[in-house]
Amino acid sequence: MKVQIGTEYSAMEIAEYAVSRRYRHDTPISNLQLQKILYFLQVIHASETGELLFADQFEAWPYGPVIRDVYVEFSDCGGFPIKREFDTEINDSIRPFLDAGVDMLAEKSPWELVRISHAEGSPWDVIYNQKRLHKGIIPNELIMQCASEVSE
Template identity: 35%
Template sequence: MATVHDVAAYILLKAAPMSAMKLQKLCYFSYGYHLAWEDRPLFAERFEAWANGPVAPELYSRHRGRFELKRGDIEGDPAELDDQEKESVDIVLENMRVYSAHELSEMTHRTGPWVEARGRAQVPDLERSNEPLLDEDIADFFGALAEHEEHND
């Protein structure tokens, strides 16, 4: 199975440069849609409900203190992704790379797994939380999004 670092390296290979925040959000959307489409996680690492949206702490530790990331800045192996994993990430990039990091972050704040995790943690806006996002919530949310998008095509 690929790691969050492999997926991040693949995203940077395809779409760098970008901000660290945008990379986090693209990893999150890739994870969510892949879970909904393929019924399996894209990687084993979890997302937490941080103040600015879902964050994979293991990935954050690799880019902490950096604003912009280029190809090769995240140590990972894009070749670890199988064809279905690459396809999921490619579709997300095709549809979401046009959005800014802040727009992607706003999308995670409206409803869904991040909001639910923040509610479980009972933390106010802008307060730090390491409450995990649950795969069940992510699968339900992105499954409903994918179904809605399919009906609107």
């Protein structure tokens, strides 16, 4: 399966945009929430467009899918809200999708997002539980397959 990327952004740029948006709205998110928001934005975008939002690959960590470099960038915050602002430029064609997705997902508790990401048969479940590849790469092809099942 050939994986298409729908935007020119990296996971880090999308993460910075999400962190800034929630900080500006006085509802900052934690690193755990951020990781799950990135994951669900990726799946939703792929299910709606047939393309990935970004090329970075998730890893299957105990609390769900994680983009390692994003995790490391915000790890100094621990489990506390990330109170930072970035000047990430996002073009108008993708901004409404990001705004709606980030806001909707940020309303859910981090543990609800973890629970959903751990669903049986999810890309995380396949890598972490079925293949027992703890911190193993979740191939983008697996996310695309999940997204196509969601859109059916």
